[in-house]
Amino acid sequence: MPSKLQAPRGTYDVLPEQAAPRRALEQVARRVLEGAGYERVETPVFEATELFARGVGASTDIVQKEMYTFKDAGDRSLTLRPEGTAPICRAYMQHGMQVRSQPVKLWYLSQFFRYERAQAGRFRQFWQVGAEAIGSDDPAVDAECIALLWTILTELGVGGIELRLGSLGTPETRASYREELTAYLRAHEEQLSPEVVARIDLNPLRAFDADHPGTKQVMAGAPVLMDALAPEDLEHFEEVRGRLDAAGIGYRLDPTLVRGLDYYSRTLFEFTSDVLGAQSAVGGGGRYDGLMEQLGGTHTPACGWAAGVERMLLSAEHRPEPHAVCDLYVAGTGVPAFALAVEARRAGLNVQLELAGRSRKGQRKQASRLRAAHVALVEDDGSITVEDVVNGETEAVPGATAAVAHILKGRHL
Ligand code: AMP
Numbered sequence: 001m002p003s004k005l006q007a008p009r010g011t012y013d014v015l016p017e018q019a020a021p022r023r024a025l026e027q028v029a030r031r032v033l034e035g036a037g038y039e040r041v042e043t044p045v046f047e048a049t050e051l052f053a054r055g056v057g058a059s060t061d062i063v064q065k066e067m068y069t070f071k072d073a074g075d076r077s078l079t080l081r082p083e084g085t086a087p088i089c090r091a092y093m094q095h096g097m098q099v100r101s102q103p104v105k106l107w108y109l110s111q112f113f114r115y116e117r118a119q120a121g122r123f124r125q126f127w128q129v130g131a132e133a134i135g136s137d138d139p140a141v142d143a144e145c146i147a148l149l150w151t152i153l154t155e156l157g158v159g160g161i162e163l164r165l166g167s168l169g170t171p172e173t174r175a176s177y178r179e180e181l182t183a184y185l186r187a188h189e190e191q192l193s194p195e196v197v198a199r200i201d202l203n204p205l206r207a208f209d210a211d212h213p214g215t216k217q218v219m220a221g222a223p224v225l226m227d228a229l230a231p232e233d234l235e236h237f238e239e240v241r242g243r244l245d246a247a248g249i250g251y252r253l254d255p256t257l258v259r260g261l262d263y264y265s266r267t268l269f270e271f272t273s274d275v276l277g278a279q280s281a282v283g284g285g286g287r288y289d290g291l292m293e294q295l296g297g298t299h300t301p302a303c304g305w306a307a308g309v310e311r312m313l314l315s316a317e318h319r320p321e322p323h324a325v326c327d328l329y330v331a332g333t334g335v336p337a338f339a340l341a342v343e344a345r346r347a348g349l350n351v352q353l354e355l356a357g358r359s360r361k362g363q364r365k366q367a368s369r370l371r372a373a374h375v376a377l378v379e380d381d382g383s384i385t386v387e388d389v390v391n392g393e394t395e396a397v398p399g400a401t402a403a404v405a406h407i408l409k410g411r412h413l
Contacts, residue, residue, distance in 0.1 A: 010124030055086030102135030157317030160274030283307025332378030
């Protein structure tokens with residue numbers, strides 16, 4: 001017998017009973033972000049591979065190991081999007097959004113794809129909520145981005161959150177710091193893990209991410225970027241911090257904060273939840289003033305973040321959501337029953353129709369399972385009796401229109 005078909009490793013099905021918390025999350029994200037003037041966008045699920053190679057950075061794990069890249073029938077190299085920022089920057093340029101009032105504030109709730117080691121909280125197809133504010137280098141943008149994600153996580157009741165904050169400075173500062181760090185790593189090569197040694201020239205900052213004990217020991221004494229910031233970057237960072245302090249948003253300065261994407265400059269942040277175990281990052285982001293140029297556009301400062309939907313759901317308090325109300329259950333399987341259901345729905349009622357040919361007794365049970373407020377018994381000759389389940393009253397009505405009017409009149413709000 002052929003083996004049972006399963007969803008691919010690292011993917012999952014959202015079953016009906018799991019839909020409610022996801023919907024609640026979407027509502028919170030929408031309220032918070034649209035309330036702050038962010039507008040929702042959706043970009044294609046696949047893009048030209050070059051967009052991510054240029055936008056995410058050739059040396060990153062994402063581009064080196066994690067992309068779902070394929071050739072289409074026209075021999076174009078396409079990639080399932082592994083992240084949302086580069087596509088949004090592409091869309092900003094493609095649609096000439098620089099002529100709009102700046103910053104352009106956009107948000108999304110979309111699926112992303114990365115070939116990662118699947119485990120709890122880490123999937124190969126996953127969802128992110130993200131926000132991008134494009135076209136301003138004001139530190140208020142950075143602080144607002146952080147505050148919006150903080151508000152969403154707080155409203156969802158994500159447990160044990162910590163905000164880590166750092167600054168990467170400008171590309172020039174990073175370049176000279178990179179030389180300093182590279183020299184330090186070379187001087188301690190024999191204590192480092194082989195993977196870190198192999199990547200010293202490619203991406204020395206990633207050494208701060210390593211779990212290897214010898215590497216960790218070396219990194220504890222490594223020079224840190226925040227000490228090397230240029231005065232204007234330090235001032236920008238102080239402005240961001242001042243706003244977070246004023247808003248009562250607590251954070252821990254983390255000079256070793258690195259994220260797996262190359263495009264960040266200046267502010268960098270990450271929220272973790274202690275409820276999550278190994279995959280503790282819930283969401284993060286930062287400023288990416290150089291990305292638009294990297295993609296062939298003009299200099300356009302911007303800031304944004306992305307947060308993992310699965311991780312927010314895993315770490316959030318689940319408040320049960322009330323079921324959708326069933327205003328009317330139409331008991332009857334004939335044509336008149338069908339016509340009543342359609343007419344009642346057109347009038348705005350939530351209607352469920354008997355679809356499984358149940359007996360009268362089975363229909364009763366089904367009505368109570370659905371917690372229907374009204375039940376319409378519809379005979380094949382078109383006669384209709386409407387029962388108000390709450391007060392137990394029944395009424396014979398002359399037809400579908402009268403039945404709908406009767407229900408609307410006595411509707412339990
Ligand atoms: P990143 O785009 O890597 O900065 O990720 C932002 C957030 O998305 C992370 O903090 C996670 O919450 C979530 N995330 C990233 N990769 C995955 C994945 N493979 N599975 C589930 N969530 C993820």
